[in-house]
Amino acid sequence: MADGTAPERTLVERATPAGLRAYLSTESGSTSILLAATVAGLLWANSPWRDTYATFWDTELSVRLGPHALGLDLKHLVNDGLMALFFFVIGLEISREVQVGQLRDRRLVAVPALAALGGMLVPALLYALVNHGGAGVNGWGIPMASDTAFVLGLLAVLGTRCPEPLRAFLLTLSVVDDIGAILVVAVFYTEDFSLTALLIALALIGLIVASRWLRLWRTPAYVLLGLGVWGAMLESGVHPTLAGILLGALVTVYAPSDQRFLEAGELVRRLQRDPSPELAERTTRSVRDTVSVNERLQLRLHPWTSDVIVPIFALANAGVRLDGPTLRMAATSPITWGIVLALPLGKFLGVALGTWLPLRLNWGVLPGSLVWGQVLGGAAVSGIGFTVALFITELAFGDAPDLQAQAKIGILAGSLLAAAAGWLIFRLAWNRGEVCAPPGAMPADEEGFVPEPIPPVTADDHAHGPAAAPVTLVEYGDYECPYCGEAYRTLKALCDRYGDRIRLVWRHFPLHEVHPRAIAAAIVAEEAAQHGRFWEMHDTLFHNQLALTDGDLVRYARDLGIDDPWRHITENRRRIDADRASGERSGVHGTPTFFVNGRLYEGRNDLASLSAAVQAALDGAATADDRCATDGRAP
Structure with a gap:
């Protein structure tokens, strides 16, 4: 806290040792709780008190209101x-x-989305082939979804063998995977459909949308409407978990803005000068609103869902008898073998093929410089299917305990095999294989493409910093690219650190295939340059990356005294195309791409990594000056 006091903690937090709290807040900690609950369910179902397992979970709870009851x-x-x-x-x-994260960038999401699609279709087809015409054919959806909690927990244990870009790839894959699983549940595992109840649910969702549009922010009202949607979905026959997805998607989300930060900071300073209850409440609300409701709810609810709800679900559903007759039945069951094959093998083949195909066809790119050993390891661990697999098992075989038991044994065995396969691949081949990249991005000696040196910086370039600076950092960027937005803040800090020793140069590389507003933003920036206001417009565009419509761009231009930002549109477009063409000739494929003193920078775009590259260039320039002085030549 700013005043040096510790934030208030709940009773549970105060009763939990600090070391244990820190461990439980990690991905491996949450996975350990889930694993413990799974083992507990298995032990309970196979203990001398096994009969109490089913009896306990069959206990009915009901709420009555006159003749009406929900039980x-x-x-x-x-x-x-x-x-x-x-x-x-x-x-x-x-x-x-979708709105402010990686799914905004279609080129970055194309590969994990198709990998997720392959990771759903191939296991489902493999299971269906094994169970064709049998009693278990309805369970084809069981091996489709990965268990994100177990996958991320295993990746956390692997540590540096799992690079951050692979984790980002698998997270995006899991989001698409979850969407697919929910659609499968809603469309294919719905029984006793009631159109009236569904229409009531849709009407309540319409009320929530209308309340948002009218900016009526009353939490109790939203809670009551949400409960109504859930109840109506339950009565409609559509699985009520779909209500959870829909309600979550309706929660307001926005990227943090400098305007909100400035307003909150000003109120904090006013509160320090003249404290009052009214101002304190207004300040609290302003500081809270710098982060969207969506992210605040995730922060509050994620520990409960990952550390409480999902483990309880595992405890309630993982309990399967592992006695002799059950195991013998599973050993010859096409349901068990279908899942055992589909999870480790089907997921691996589906994700690997779904990654290779879009890269081969140049439909998208992967984050970072991942090699195939890492991607194949990720494809293997994505075969860990547990939470959603058990969930669909209950829906597919709700009235057949024997089939449920066979499916659960298959889920446990298949997930263990997938985890073992992934562990083995990461141990043996995590840094082996070629870099996963589209054909156009392959190294010169493999594709025959020889990048040209970037054009030298001239007076026509957009340069910030002295021309005599020993380090020149050229950025090829896109005003709508979220990664350029992150790099923009990093470069600000870099300039503060190195001052006159560094010169920044901006060149346009709009990825109009991915970012439809990038070219328009670049045109307006060029028009601002003709009025001597390029860097002011540059800052404005990055401060407002989510608001780049034509109306927004006109408003930004007029704020800088530019009446018509489209006046020289043809000339400005020609300049932008020339920048992009020069970047392509120099091997630029995505944004942001940096060149430090004419050399392509291939490291991470965080402050520490870029600072290390700049410092190395400074050291190299100083060494060259020393050699020139020793030889008696001008540097």
């Missing part, structure tokens, strides 16, 4: 009620990724 047993309360909150958090994550 669910504990197991369905977990599966239909608590898991709706779990899927609500998934809806929040999907909404955030």
Whole structure:
């Protein structure tokens, strides 16, 4: 806290040792809780008190209002009620990724999306082939979804063998995977459909949308409407967890803006000068609103869903008898073998093929410089299917305990095989193989493409810093690219650190195939340059990356005294195309791409990595000056 006091903690937090709290807040900690709950369910179902397992979860709870009653047993309360909150958090994550996260960049999401699609279709087809015409054919959806919690937990244990770009790739894959699994549940595992109840649910969702549009922010009203949507979905026959996804997707999300930060900072300073209850409340609300409701809810709910709800779900659903007759039945069951083959083998083949194909066809790119050993390791661990697999098992074989037991044994065995295969690949081949890249991005000696040196910096370039600076950093960028937005803040810090020793140069590389507003933004920046206001417009565009419509761009231009930002559109477009063409000749394929003193920079775009590259260039320039002085030549 700013005043040096510790933030207030809950009773549970105060009762939990600090070291244990820190461990539980990690991905491996959450995975350990889930694993413990799974083992506990198995032990309970195979203990001398095995009969109490089914008896306990069959206990019915009901709420009555006159002649009307809503009753669910504990197991369905977990599966239909608590898991709706779990899927609500998934809806929040999907909404955030689509609007302000990686799913905004279609070229970056194309590869993991198709990998996820392959990772759903191939296991489902493999399972269907094994069970064609049999009693278990309805379980084809069981091996489709990966268990994100177990996958991320295993990657956390692997540590540096799993690079950050691979984790980003698998996270994006898991988001698309979750969307596909929910659609499968909603479309193919719905029974006793009631159109009236569904229309009521849609009407309540319409009220929520209208309330958002009218800016009526009353939390109790949204909670009541949300419960109404859940209840109507439950009565409609459509699985109520779909209500969680829909409600999560409707929660407001936005990227942090400098304007919100400035307003909050000003209120904090006013509160320090003249404290009052009214100003304190207004300041609290302003500081809170710098982060969207979506992200605040994720922060509050994610520990509950990952550390409480999902483990309870595992405890309620993982309990399967592992006695002799059950194991013998599973050993010859096409359901068990279908899942055992589909999870480790089907997922691996589907994800690997779904990654290779779009890269081969140049439909998208992967984050970072991943090699095939890492991608294949990720494809293997994506075969860990647990939470959603158990969930679909209950829906597919709800009235057949024997089939449920065979499916659960297959899920456990298949997930263990997938984890072992992934572990083995990461141990043996995590840094082997070629870099995964589209054909156009392959090294020169493999494709015959020889990059040209970037054109020298001239007076026509957009340069910030002295021409005599020992280090020149050229950026090829895109005003709508979220990664350029992150790099913009990093470069600001870099200039503060190195001052006159560094010169920044901006060249346009709009990825109009991915960012439809990038070229228009670049045109307006060029028009501002003709009025001597390029860097002011440059800052404005990056401060407002999510607001680049024509109306927005006209407003930004007029704020800088430019009446018509489209006046020299043909000339400005020619300049932008020339920048992009020069970048392509020099081997630029994405944004942001940096050149330090004419050499392509291939490291990370964080402050520490870029600072290390600049410092190395400074050291190299100083060494060259020393050699020139020793030889008696001018530097």
